[in-house]
Amino acid sequence: MQHLHKLLTIENSELAKILRFNLYGLAATLTKANQEYPFDPGFNLCAELLQELDQILQLPSSESLNPQLLQEVGDLKQPKLTNELKLLKLKEAFNCDSELNCYLGNSHIQSQIDAEIWNEIHRKLLRVPEDLATSWRQKALKLAEEVGAVVDNRNLDKLPFVRDEIIYPGLSGTVKAKGLCLSQKALVNSEIAQNNLSENLHLIAGFLLLYIKFMEIDPDLHHALKSVFSFDIVSLYSKLEQRHQYIDALSDRFHRTQKSEEYTDTIVNLCAWIDMDEAIHSLVFIPPAERYSWWGKLQKESRLILRKAADKAIKAGNEVRIKQLSGLYADVCEFSKDDLQLDCGGNPGEVLTCLRVYARINQEEYPGRVIFRTLR
Numbered sequence: 622m623q624h625l626h627k628l629l630t631i632e633n634s635e636l637a638k639i640l641r642f643n644l645y646g647l648a649a650t651l652t653k654a655n656q657e658y659p660f661d662p663g664f665n666l667c668a669e670l671l672q673e674l675d676q677i678l679q680l681p682s683s684e685s686l687n688p689q690l691l692q693e694v695g696d697l698k699q700p701k702l703t704n705e706l707k708l709l710k711l712k713e714a715f716n717c718d719s720e721l722n723c724y725l726g727n728s729h730i731q732s733q734i735d736a737e738i739w740n741e742i743h744r745k746l747l748r749v750p751e752d753l754a755t756s757w758r759q760k761a762l763k764l765a766e767e768v769g770a771v772v773d774n775r776n777l778d779k780l781p782f783v784r785d786e787i788i789y790p791g792l793s794g795t796v797k798a799k800g801l802c803l804s805q806k807a808l809v810n811s812e813i814a815q816n817n818l819s820e821n822l823h824l825i826a827g828f829l830l831l832y833i834k835f836m837e838i839d840p841d842l843h844h845a846l847k848s849v850f851s852f853d854i855v856s857l858y859s860k861l862e863q864r865h866q867y868i869d870a871l872s873d874r875f876h877r878t879q880k881s882e883e884y885t886d887t888i889v890n891l892c893a894w895i896d897m898d899e900a901i902h903s904l905v906f907i908p909p910a911e912r913y914s915w916w917g918k919l920q921k922e923s924r925l926i927l928r929k930a931a932d933k934a935i936k937a938g939n940e941v942r943i944k945q946l947s948g949l950y951a952d953v954c955e956f957s958k959d960d961l962q963l964d965c966g967g968n969p970g971e972v973l974t975c976l977r978v979y980a981r982i983n984q985e986e987y988p989g990r991v992i993f994r995t996l997r
Contacts, residue, residue: 625677641678648674707768707796708738711761715742721757724749726908726965728841736798739765743789743801744839748910751918758789769795776800778838781807781830783823788915803831821926822879828901828923829871835904836864845961845976845992846870846903854907854961854992867904874900887934888982891941894930895987898923899977908966909974909992912947927978934982942981947972950993953979958988967994 625644631637651671706712715721716729725745732738742761746754762772776791782803791800813826836842840858844850844867857864874897881893901923910916924945931943946953950972954960956979967973972991979989 708735711764712738724911735796739798747915750911750913777802779804779807780834783827841906843905844903845905871900887937891930891934894927898927902976940983944979946975946989946991957991961992962995964995969994969996
């Protein structure tokens with residue numbers, strides 16, 4: 622680095638000029654590559670390298686530079702990506718939709734590559750009500766077809782789960798983009814699902830592996846699991862340590878639930894399922910996914926298992942009341958504890974999502990936990 626600095630600061634040197642242009646070219650290439658592969662294991666190190674290049678390429682005062690050289694350097698520093706986008710019209714239409722903003726907040730599409738735009742849009746649509754998502758998928762496909770792309774239901778990334786389902790299609794033709802699907806085969810081939818699991822635990826194993834994969838592809842995911850971090854909703858993209866801790870907590874609760882099924886004590890089993898359900902519902906977005914969205918319906922499946930565990934405890938002679946907290950926060954706050962608040966999503970004063978259900982088991986109360994919208 623020392624010799625780079627020395628050569629770059631030599632006045633009237635063609636070699637210095639050539640080196641500077643090549644370093645700008647390298648910086649532009651790495652910047653574009655980091656945008657295209659945000660989950661590459663070398664992403665963070667590459668970002669640090671780009672910072673070092675920026676420091677090396679800090680230009681001296683403009684008075685000592687040829688104006689033409691400044692123009693050429695400026696052109697190199699500005700990646701000309703926008704004009705190459707075939708899905709620019711789709712991106713702009715999505716970002717300007719006020720109805721979507723009600724459910725997504727200010728979560729605008731940032732991607733600068735067609736394939737990423739397609740995926741980012743469709744991942745966000747998983748968080749809005751199904752009818753709105755359906756109409757927007759149709760609109761997205763129409764705009765993609767206008768630029769020569771065609772739907773491709775075979776070009777899909779597979780995520781492990783208990784059923785096969787195309788989440789959204791890919792594209793081929795003038796725009797090549799992968800879609801996303803759930804895959805039973807991917808779950809069966811996983812180590813965690815190769816054990817002899819009950820039907821309910823098989824579903825939870827699907828949630829565990831699906832969540833881990835989704836955390837790798839969706840930078841908008843957060844967690845609000847109290848046992849990992851109790852004071853805020855934390856990004857799993859920017860806080861890698863939190864991601865690892867949340868995954869560890871998911872895995873630990875899965876194994877504790879599995880262990881509880883070996884005993885005849887239905888209350889121990891029910892409490893384990895309440896903890897497991899909380900871990901699943903603590904994977905959230907800001908604002909949280911709408912309850913009738915794809916995400917909302919997916920997470921509801923774990924609540925159905927929890928209901929089965931409660932019924933089993935009741936049949937064993939226990940007094941059990943399980944309450945999913947929803948509606949006005951003022952009406953349910955007496956049943957919750959250590960709640961979190963947001964200033965976006967839903968309506969002011971309403972519960973946005975129930976992280977943990979309220980439970981009353983044999984005269985003992987277990988408070989729930991929610992995220993709610995402030996009144997401001």
